[in-house]
Amino acid sequence: MKNRAIGVFDSGVGGLTVFKEIEKLLPGENIKYFGDTARVPYGNKSKSTIIKFSTENMLFLLKEKVKMVVVACNTSSSLALDYLKDIFKIPIIGVIEAGVNKALTVSSNRRIGVIGTKSTIDSKSYQDLIKSKDKKIVVFGQSCPLFVHLVEEGFLNGSLVNESISLYLNRFIKEKVDTVILGCTHYPLLKKPISCYLKNVKIVDSAKEVAIQTKEVLINNDLLNLKNIRGKKVFYVSDESKSFGDLAELFLKRSIKTVKL
Amino acid sequence: MKNRAIGVFDSGVGGLTVFKEIEKLLPGENIKYFGDTARVPYGNKSKSTIIKFSTENMLFLLKEKVKMVVVACNTSSSLALDYLKDIFKIPIIGVIEAGVNKALTVSSNRRIGVIGTKSTIDSKSYQDLIKSKDKKIVVFGQSCPLFVHLVEEGFLNGSLVNESISLYLNRFIKEKVDTVILGCTHYPLLKKPISCYLKNVKIVDSAKEVAIQTKEVLINNDLLNLKNIRGKKVFYVSDESKSFGDLAELFLKRSIKTVKL
Numbered sequence A, B: 001m002k003n004r005a006i007g008v009f010d011s012g013v014g015g016l017t018v019f020k021e022i023e024k025l026l027p028g029e030n031i032k033y034f035g036d037t038a039r040v041p042y043g044n045k046s047k048s049t050i051i052k053f054s055t056e057n058m059l060f061l062l063k064e065k066v067k068m069v070v071v072a073c074n075t076s077s078s079l080a081l082d083y084l085k086d087i088f089k090i091p092i093i094g095v096i097e098a099g100v101n102k103a104l105t106v107s108s109n110r111r112i113g114v115i116g117t118k119s120t121i122d123s124k125s126y127q128d129l130i131k132s133k134d135k136k137i138v139v140f141g142q143s144c145p146l147f148v149h150l151v152e153e154g155f156l157n158g159s160l161v162n163e164s165i166s167l168y169l170n171r172f173i174k175e176k177v178d179t180v181i182l183g184c185t186h187y188p189l190l191k192k193p194i195s196c197y198l199k200n201v202k203i204v205d206s207a208k209e210v211a212i213q214t215k216e217v218l219i220n221n222d223l224l225n226l227k228n229i230r231g232k233k234v235f236y237v238s239d240e241s242k243s244f245g246d247l248a249e250l251f252l253k254r255s256i257k258t259v260k261l
Helices: A016-025 A047-063 A074-079 A081-087 A096-106 A118-123 A125-133 A146-152 A159-174 A187-197 A207-220 A243-252 B016-025 B047-063 B074-079 B081-087 B096-106 B118-123 B125-133 B145-152 B159-174 B187-197 B207-220 B243-252
Strands: A006-010 A031-035 A068-071 A111-116 A138-143 A179-182 A202-205 A233-237 A258-260 B006-010 B031-035 B068-071 B111-116 B138-143 B179-182 B202-205 B233-237 B258-260
Touching (some): A006 A016, A006 A047, A016 A031, A016 A207, A031 A047, A047 A074, A047 A081, A047 A118, A074 A096, A074 A111, A074 A118, A074 A125, A096 A125, A096 A179, A096 A202, A111 A125, A111 A159, A118 A125, A118 A138, A125 A138, A138 A159, A146 A159, A146 A187, A146 B145, A159 A187, A179 A187, A233 A243, A243 A258, B006 B016, B006 B047, B016 B207, B031 B047, B047 B074, B047 B081, B047 B118, B068 B081, B068 B207, B074 B096, B074 B111, B074 B125, B096 B125, B111 B118, B111 B125, B111 B159, B118 B125, B118 B138, B125 B138, B145 B159, B179 B187, B187 B202, B243 B258
Parallel strands (some): A006 A031, A006 A068, A031 A233, A111 A138, A179 A202, A233 A258, B006 B031, B006 B068, B111 B138, B111 B179, B233 B258
């Protein structure tokens, strides 16, 4: 059982930011990553559709005999995680809680901004979780739907990026937030220009925290793989588009071999 | 048979530009429109995936007993139309040929630009068809992947739009094209800022030509509905997202009722 892989899924390539941190923290673990590239993006789709897609992704990873699943997609984590946890037996974690915990630790003025896809922000998953942990915190949710597309088209800096950032994040300056959670796995690739625009604001990228939480879950369930030095990594995609490979290089800074479903 | 509807499908909402022109030219026809909003966009997916999705869309419309199908999506038309025509009996038309014929009529200097999604431009469907009709014409294909997202996020003008236009279309000015085909059903919504940037260039939007071709196909197959004054219009979507309705208003300038699959 310990030798089984950790399953990680995302709507596409964004979850690789999470994959990368898990790989770094737990080099001995085997990991199976699934990117639903045929149906990407999830960010502007309805709750019922996201639950349907997420369930199908889970079933695929279960067929691949994984020992736990990391939902490395903020939209799925926001809208489908509770449902998945309800119906499936194996340990499942999302990316919301890790980001929230980190933000609560670093914010001094208790004014926190959250950015994500339309579905993530509209679901209020971040806002509600923060409020449940500390009622006094003021949370500002802002959807930034163009960010995913900018990243996927390779725009990581330049005037188009800066223009979009100022358009979406201007409000955070006015509202004097001191911490912003990157509530979408694509956004860490825009961290630099965002930091540049939001001077002196702490930027929380949940990927590292998710890796720590993954390790905790494995320890608590006695599933940690202690025998391996270097685990095997396999990447599955639902569309054979070669663009996954190109984007993966952008995220992981190395080339990978993908397997089509 | 004549009373059956015309089927129109698109990856999402963009095909409504075509729907609108068919409705205008053939007001008596019943029309069933299907937008595959659960799997939108098609523009950066592989040929095999687009053929799979397009076939499923056809099967849905056939179950709805349509008398002909208009593939109102440039990506599907580029990558799946030949396949669909091969395997299905009813008349099927795409959007490529109509745009090409129009461009050949209006270009004087025989230097034509084509813009579209990555999959459309990479497929060379426009470029090859133009070349097959007139070898001497010089064609410049340019994919503009951000345009769809700008339109879907409601950016139809302003600095972000102008920045993107200059980024993608700068080359057409250098190459002195005198005609540009809008090879994606979303692009007509950016026609104004594109015309502004490409001064004195003829902009070809194939929607009107597709409507004319639809009428011809109906006449040739003795399928024209002559009894109706005003046809019934039904809209189906594969995702229940309310954003389809909002976007539809943008495209049609009226509100519609959608039916989820």
